[in-house]
Amino acid sequence: MAKELFGTDGIRGVAGEYPLDPATIFAFGAALGREAMGTGEILVGADTRESSPWIAELVAGGLERSGARVRYAGVVTTPGIAYLTRTGPFVAGVMISASHNPYQDNGIKVFTHSGFKLPDAEEHAIEQEIFRLRERGVAPAPAKIAVDEGLDRQYLEYLVSTSSVRFDGVTLAMDCGNGAASLLGPCLFRRLGADVKELFSAPDGRNINLDCGALHVERLRDAVLAHGADFGVAFDGDADRAIFVAASGKIVDGDAVLLAAARAMKAAGHLPGDTVVATVMSNLGLERALERERIRMTRTPVGDKYVLEEMVRLGAALGGEQSGHLIFREYATTGDGLLTALRLFEIARRAGVGLDELTADLEVYPQRLVNVRVREKKGLTELPSVAREIRLVEEAFAGTGRVLVRFSGTEPLARVMVEGPDLEQVESFSLRIAEAIRREMGA
Numbered sequence: 001m002a003k004e005l006f007g008t009d010g011i012r013g014v015a016g017e018y019p020l021d022p023a024t025i026f027a028f029g030a031a032l033g034r035e036a037m038g039t040g041e042i043l044v045g046a047d048t049r050e051s052s053p054w055i056a057e058l059v060a061g062g063l064e065r066s067g068a069r070v071r072y073a074g075v076v077t078t079p080g081i082a083y084l085t086r087t088g089p090f091v092a093g094v095m096i097s098a099s100h101n102p103y104q105d106n107g108i109k110v111f112t113h114s115g116f117k118l119p120d121a122e123e124h125a126i127e128q129e130i131f132r133l134r135e136r137g138v139a140p141a142p143a144k145i146a147v148d149e150g151l152d153r154q155y156l157e158y159l160v161s162t163s164s165v166r167f168d169g170v171t172l173a174m175d176c177g178n179g180a181a182s183l184l185g186p187c188l189f190r191r192l193g194a195d196v197k198e199l200f201s202a203p204d205g206r207n208i209n210l211d212c213g214a215l216h217v218e219r220l221r222d223a224v225l226a227h228g229a230d231f232g233v234a235f236d237g238d239a240d241r242a243i244f245v246a247a248s249g250k251i252v253d254g255d256a257v258l259l260a261a262a263r264a265m266k267a268a269g270h271l272p273g274d275t276v277v278a279t280v281m282s283n284l285g286l287e288r289a290l291e292r293e294r295i296r297m298t299r300t301p302v303g304d305k306y307v308l309e310e311m312v313r314l315g316a317a318l319g320g321e322q323s324g325h326l327i328f329r330e331y332a333t334t335g336d337g338l339l340t341a342l343r344l345f346e347i348a349r350r351a352g353v354g355l356d357e358l359t360a361d362l363e364v365y366p367q368r369l370v371n372v373r374v375r376e377k378k379g380l381t382e383l384p385s386v387a388r389e390i391r392l393v394e395e396a397f398a399g400t401g402r403v404l405v406r407f408s409g410t411e412p413l414a415r416v417m418v419e420g421p422d423l424e425q426v427e428s429f430s431l432r433i434a435e436a437i438r439r440e441m442g443a
Helices: 022-035 052-065 076-086 120-135 151-159 181-191 218-227 254-267 285-290 304-314 336-352 382-395 424-439
Strands: 010-013 041-046 069-075 092-098 105-112 173-176 195-199 231-235 242-246 275-279 297-300 318-320 325-326 369-372 404-409 413-419
Touching: 010 275, 022 052, 022 120, 022 336, 041 052, 052 069, 052 076, 052 092, 052 105, 069 076, 069 151, 076 092, 076 151, 076 336, 105 120, 105 231, 105 285, 120 231, 151 181, 151 336, 151 382, 173 181, 173 218, 181 195, 181 231, 181 336, 218 231, 231 336, 242 254, 242 304, 242 336, 254 275, 254 318, 254 325, 275 285, 275 304, 285 297, 285 325, 297 304, 304 318, 304 404, 325 336, 369 424, 382 424, 413 424
Parallel strands: 041 069, 041 092, 173 195, 173 231, 275 297, 275 318
Antiparallel strands: 010 105, 092 105, 231 242, 318 325, 369 413, 404 413
């Protein structure tokens, strides 16, 4: 049951162009409202992109066409929408965001009342209704929506309530990515006593993720060193991921956070089955470090949606991605950058150490990710030359490294990931496979 509009994290594209053109956005709202049977309220939130308000109005218009009532949270984080949806009177929640993408892009993510992202089957059903409405030529009619100012504060109060540690005397450098965390992030940690040095917390609609945030931590590292900060944290545009900087300037990614959190949770008796869920992108070094702690790591496809599904299946309490999406199942149903920062800084404070010491024994294997723009997405079995290169690389590694080739769920890209003990070998192997893909189906 292949999906055409929904990728690994909702619908995403260039704002104003299909599938984020007004007709399709409005049809999405109408289709979701119909799927929800027109009953109850549906929550809508957005990040700081200039396109987010008009997309939210079109979604709301479609929802109201199907009889659903809409409440608008305004600018809020994706995990904030997930939390409010599962704790409030909402049958579903919609987040308007393209996460870490540039401002020209946008996207639509959907949560059920459980706080989980939509199952694939429901996404497929909504797609079919969208196509039906488009074929009928239903005219888009945006709705006027006012921001409910109290909703983001409910989420903030919840985050504060989960913390048993204060951060008085802590200097924290925080890169908000000019995104959804720009108000909530600094406010949260100041409430808990930290001296917050803000970076990139002045969104103008076009500067979200622009040389800042979780994908661009260079300026954050500079700020940590300049201020002598104890910790640094960077969020992406919708704040469902976080990347950290230690006092030394060392980058601490999602794999390192998984190791620190798993160790602390096991010691506290809060790691059921001594199991952590990660994805195929997590480094071999993490797997080896967890093995030393007698913690099992199981892998899923990329996407916190799939991490969560596996966590539920196994009864696991901790899972996440190298990119900084971490799920603490006791507190949330999705990756949450603000919550991850709280948990990690608490672990460090209780241990009386910094992030350098917490993650010192994580030996990161050299890993290279090469993106190849493709004109179409074919199965690798249809591309003998690509399959041959992958097989040759795997034989050369002889079990000491990994090869992963997959297609992006949101962009026309083939992603080639190679990791192993030798950097030069890893770089050579990744380029060989990427070139084979480029010859076969490069754009």
